[in-house]
Structure formats: structure tokens, C-alpha cells
Amino acid sequence: MNADFVRAIAQLAKEKHISPDVLYSAVEEALITAYKKNFGSTQNVRVSMNKENGEIHVYAQKNIVTEVENPLTEISLDEAFKLNPRYQAGDVVEEEVTPKNFGRIAAQNAKQVIVQRIREAERGMVYEKYSDRENDIVTGTIQRIEGRNIFVDLGTAEGTLLPNEQIPGETYEYHQRIKCYVVEVKKTTKGPQIILSRTHPGLLKRLFELEVAEIQDGTVIIDSVAREPGMRSKIAVHSTNPSVDPVGACVGPKGMRVQTVVDELGGEKIDIVKYSDNPEEYVASALSPAADAEHKICRVVVPDFQLSLAIGKEGQNARLAAKLTGWKIDIKSETQARESAEAAAGEENGDEA
DSSP: OOHHHHHHHHHHHHHHTOOHHHHHHHHHHHHHHHHHHHHOOOSEEEEEEOTTTOOEEEEEEEEEESSOSOTTTEEEHHHHHHHOTTOOTTOEEEEEOOOTTHHHHHHHHHHHHHHHHHHHHHHHHHHHHHHTTTTSEEEEEEEEEETTEEEEEOSSSEEEEOGGGSOTTOOOOTTOEEEEEEEEEEEETTEEEEEEESSOHHHHHHHHHHHOHHHHTTSEEEEEEEEETTTEEEEEEEESSTTSOHHHHHHOGGGHHHHHHHHHTTSOEEEEEEOOSSHHHHHOOSEEEEEETTTTEEEEEEOGGGHHHHHOGGGHHHHHHHHHHOOEEEEEEHHHHHHHHHHHHHHHHHHHO
């Protein structure tokens, strides 16, 4: 070891943004192992490395006892007194045992350990960075496609977009830049595993937060989000300022804000709904809805020609509205509602008779 080695450690620490003390500690641990391996020592030893000139010193450590059982690890109190009369039983005596050729052996072992410790430190920093970004958006470039798994280069790490987190029908290409939602960051033996999503409702929420200034400053609040990825989504919003229209703020001038989100999600249709504490207003914008507040059941009556629109393709619109509001929604046309009312009235008259 020499001054060049010390400078190399300092440079590595700077480039990798790692504390030099972490690397010095790793080197000293490696040198202890190297000493015991090469010199067959069962002693307790301590290795000290001078951080200015790279000089290495190895010290054998012995516990001071009244009766010695293992002379390799223990020294009598009488012998310790000869070295320093201030020693007491229980103290530790150190004696330098640095081998003459230990510097060459040390250099061989230090390189591998430093590389390993740098790798561990880098993995730790990546985990800390991205675990803090769970439930947030990241932008990356598609780096690899293996089977149905998409691997996204995030700059300092790699994220995984699993098949069930991909928007149905969406195509992915090498070097394509995409925005993803960080669902989870896991610690593994190969480093942190970052699970990404394009289907999570949180992605839609965060996209609107990025696009709408009124959401960023707290004027507009997102209350709920419901998605059928790649098809249609609903988002409920309200304003803390009566003079600000929450729906209009999210739509933006000429629809530019909502269109930006739609484009990012590959054309997914987005309905923006004004949130209300009143179930009738919130759940439906149809004719005279009746709601069972205790069981969160809402009956919505719509004109006959609007029934298919209210229900949506394969019931999609009704499902999303139910997810958004948390209410079970029973949609009927005016004719169906009238027939149900007449049938109920007939049964009631029959019971009276």
C-alpha cells in the first residue's frame, strides 16, 4: 500500500458518492481476513491503515486475565504490568505483528473487497432513492424486452414493467421514453427491484397533478380515481375556491391539459366529474335519482334513448362510476322505472284487497 492507493480510494469515493470511511473500513476488514488466512493466525487482530501515506500496521490483541488459558488471545495481569502498570484485568493489550511482506498481500485482497463494497453501497443508494419515490411518477427509456416483461432504464437504476402492469393493447419499442408509476421497491440479493406500472390509478392522478397548476397549489383536490386501463377512466375533483371551476381547470384551455394526459395514456378516454357530498349529485346526473345512503345503493333513471350511454359498452361506464363513488348504481330507463313502479303498485293493491 502507498500514497497512490490512498488517492485512488479518495477518487473512487468521490466518483461513486460514497464516504471514504466506508471504503477504508472495508479494506481493513479484508486485511484482517488476509492476515489470518496467510499467516494461519487464530489471534484477535486489528489492522490500521494510515489515510495519508497508506502504511499498514497489524496489531495482535490480548485480553488481560488473572489466569491465562489461551496464550494466543490472553495475557496475565503480571505480564501486562511489565508493559504498563496502569493495566487492569479486563483491559486489552495490543502488540504490533505486521509481517514484512504484508503490503503485497494486502494489495491483492483490497481491490476485490473495494469493488464489492462499492457495489453494495451503490445498491443501497439506489434503494434509498427509489423507495422514497414509491407512489410517484418516473420517466425512463425502454432498455430491454424479454418475453412480456419490459425493462426500463431510469438513469441510475432499472425498473420492471410486468405484463399485468401494462396497458392492454399498448405497444412498446426499444428506446421509447415512457412515464411509469412506482408501485414498489424491493430489496433483493441482486440489488433493488423497482416494480413499475402503467395501469395503476395513481399514474392518472399523478399525471393530472403534473399538468394542472391548480392541483399543485391545492386549489383543486382530486377526490377519487377509477380506471379501466387503455379504455376509460373517471376522476372526481372539487375546488377549495368557489371561484375556480375544478372540472374546467383539469380540462384546461381548449382541452389541452386533459389531452396531454390522454396522449400519455395512449388515447384512454377520461371523464372529469365534479365531486359532491350530496350522493344524488355525485353519483348521477340523470333524472330524479334515489339513493339508499345506509347501504350506498343508488337508483338512476335516464331517458330510454340514453340507457345504453349511461351503462356504457359492456357496462364500463356504470362500473367506473361505481368505483369512483363507492356506490352500487342501479340504472334504469324511464320505461323500466315506470313498469317497476306499476308492478309494485299492483302488488300493494293486491295485498290491501
